[in-house]
Amino acid sequence: MQSTEIISKKKNGEELLPSELSDFLHSFLSGETTDYQMSAWLMAVCFQGMTKKESQAWTQLMWKSGSTLPRPHRNDFWIDKHSTGGVGDKTSLLLVPLVLAASEKCLGKDKIRIPMISGRGLGHTGGTLDKLESVPGFSCRKNIQEATKLLEKNGFFMIGQSEDIAPADRKIYALRDATATVESIPLIVSSILSKKLAESLDGIVFDVKVGTGAFMKTRDSARALGQALVASSKDHGLKAIAVLTSMQEPLGFTIGNAMEVLECWEFLLGKQEPQFKSLVVELGTWMLYLASQKKQDLSSCRKEVESAISSLRSQELFIQMFSNQGGNFEEFLKKHQTPNESYLDVKVVSPATGFLTHCNPLILGECVKEMGGGRQRTSDTIDARVGIRVFKKVGEPVQQGDLLAVGTLKKDGNVQKIQEKMNSSFHVGADSQEPDPMIYEVIE
């Protein structure tokens, strides 16, 4: 069947056969089907969706376009967490040490492996890789062979999507980004799952973020995505859970690459923002629960993760997370705990006495990107030091003149614009307001 007929069939809402999808993709990868034909098809998918059968076939095709981690048959459980992207989301950096520490204690050594392939900052959201790379010497560029060795030796790795992981998805994602065809549940699902299937996982926990700072603005759209992710994972033989969580304000106390790594370290030393802590515990609990394969119940998994927070083993694993891949955490601490004269602080103070009612994660995320903490173009380099610290969370009482946030940026940056944007992100009202719960719902 010719590409034009494939596009036409999708446009008319007819189901495409797996063989038709396969021909279409391979003809695209060989260059016979053009970028403009693929784009027209992607837009038709945005309107017509995909049937379960189509979605499964398309996910397989994206996945099989690249390599898969070799999976020795052993008595271990491979698990990962995927977040749809938020502001100040440093959760992965804590989940790796906490879940490993907890599982060593309750399941035994080497029972869980976490092969984590993460992304870079996208739009106004940060990326795990950029945070990790704020530690001097850390490298996330590992090929399949190197990654396999890391996993074997340490029980986890934290790397980027290499050339050989789902290359078809990478090519198609670039088109989607330029043609406003990102927002389509079957396309999002196939893109995420193709990369996760390449990790040879047994289970996965999805953190589907909802709200101003997330790609999904409403609970309904997030629920639909969560359900599709869980269903599609199960179709491919994975155990899966999706947790819908709030992205109405930045997570924790910081936004910015080095600041977030520091916050995680302080988290393990005892200073935790309560809402962020509840998110870390929730996701960690589900990871451990899936991996325990019913040997543990949910509440005992929760207790194990909670007690891992204050364990020395977690601190040790946190430092190993960097050193395993060449990172020097001691040097990082020395560098980022010392002030630097090229930077200045921009302060936001409360204009009134009352309660903090809003703290806009989208605007603050954009501020950090503009400060140099994210990329305008993929070729841009990141300034790890810039970022924003917030001192009050939504719902807290504030006095006029109280410090709400401090932004740190280069002295030659656009200070006035950042000051104005930061000011506009915070609202203080007279009435006390319950903040959104962190965990909305769980889709099993």
Added chain:
Amino acid sequence: MQSTEIISKKKNGEELLPSELSDFLHSFLSGETTDYQMSAWLMAVCFQGMTKKESQAWTQLMWKSGSTLPRPHRNDFWIDKHSTGGVGDKTSLLLVPLVLAASEKCLGKDKIRIPMISGRGLGHTGGTLDKLESVPGFSCRKNIQEATKLLEKNGFFMIGQSEDIAPADRKIYALRDATATVESIPLIVSSILSKKLAESLDGIVFDVKVGTGAFMKTRDSARALGQALVASSKDHGLKAIAVLTSMQEPLGFTIGNAMEVLECWEFLLGKQEPQFKSLVVELGTWMLYLASQKKQDLSSCRKEVESAISSLRSQELFIQMFSNQGGNFEEFLKKHQTPNESYLDVKVVSPATGFLTHCNPLILGECVKEMGGGRQRTSDTIDARVGIRVFKKVGEPVQQGDLLAVGTLKKDGNVQKIQEKMNSSFHVGADSQEPDPMIYEVIE
């Protein structure tokens, strides 16, 4: 606004401003906006449509991307007919001489001018230019200056779309053809009208074909297109009429380039297939009526067109139609009235006694294309001699063994396949069946 935002706005069903459409098109023409972005946008238009304001702006942009015929201010009326495409549709070749002859008689000399820019065969349908070019020496390649001279001197021309007529439409049409985004009423309307507006017309008659052999398969979809064409023409200051006509069987007795020119000649000499004649008279009547600007009523226009059929002036104008642009009609007659030994005939005879119930124009149109009477690729050359003659029309009684049709093709052609396809196009049933009326409705 960036192209991605323009695509996103259309995808979300928001109205685009004329300035946004203009920026988008010019950025496309300059190469900044890519083919794949335009294709994604075109597909979004297929689903979301265009508002009246958008459609008008887009049509203007297509039109103004090229030249417009200079229009001296004189007491004449410029009119054209546009058909949405059918099988055996040689109507234009008769309308030019008949309408001119009739108008000379009832309105006076030089009161009507017909600047006709036609197309080539598309899909299974034939093209007026291909038919004209079956006459040796005829050239349809004229630039605006040459075309203007022809119109001034003879009152009409019959040319192809030159490089300087709506070039943006040509570029976008090529994309639409490859991305299954042809079928969208606002895109069809802007494509047709942009070329017609370049003719500096005062009025236009649309022949919107409906049925198996047409692009519009249902009366509802054809009506929607007809209404949109008329409304958009009026928005641009043209007088306009759309006639919905049947394309359930081939028009007249022949399909194929030279055969159709011969049929037109015989039509003027007295041999007319009645249904086809009624179509020619209907369209000619409306052309004359619009051009008369209420100086004539509809029934007197009809009488004038009918009586022009048997006039010597029409025959003279028919021959001039070719000679004006270098064609030698006498040589054509000599060539095509003499048998050629490189060709053979394929016959379809009736398998039973009864009534002809179906004669599939889509399959027969494809047969002629496969015989070499149309193009598989734009670079293909046309064999003017091949084609199909039908001897019975739907509704006529037939005896077992009666000749239904004869196909003429090259001896080295795929004779067996053509024979099978031709056989499958005709159905004879026991019950008499009224054929569809030729004229379904008129949209004023």
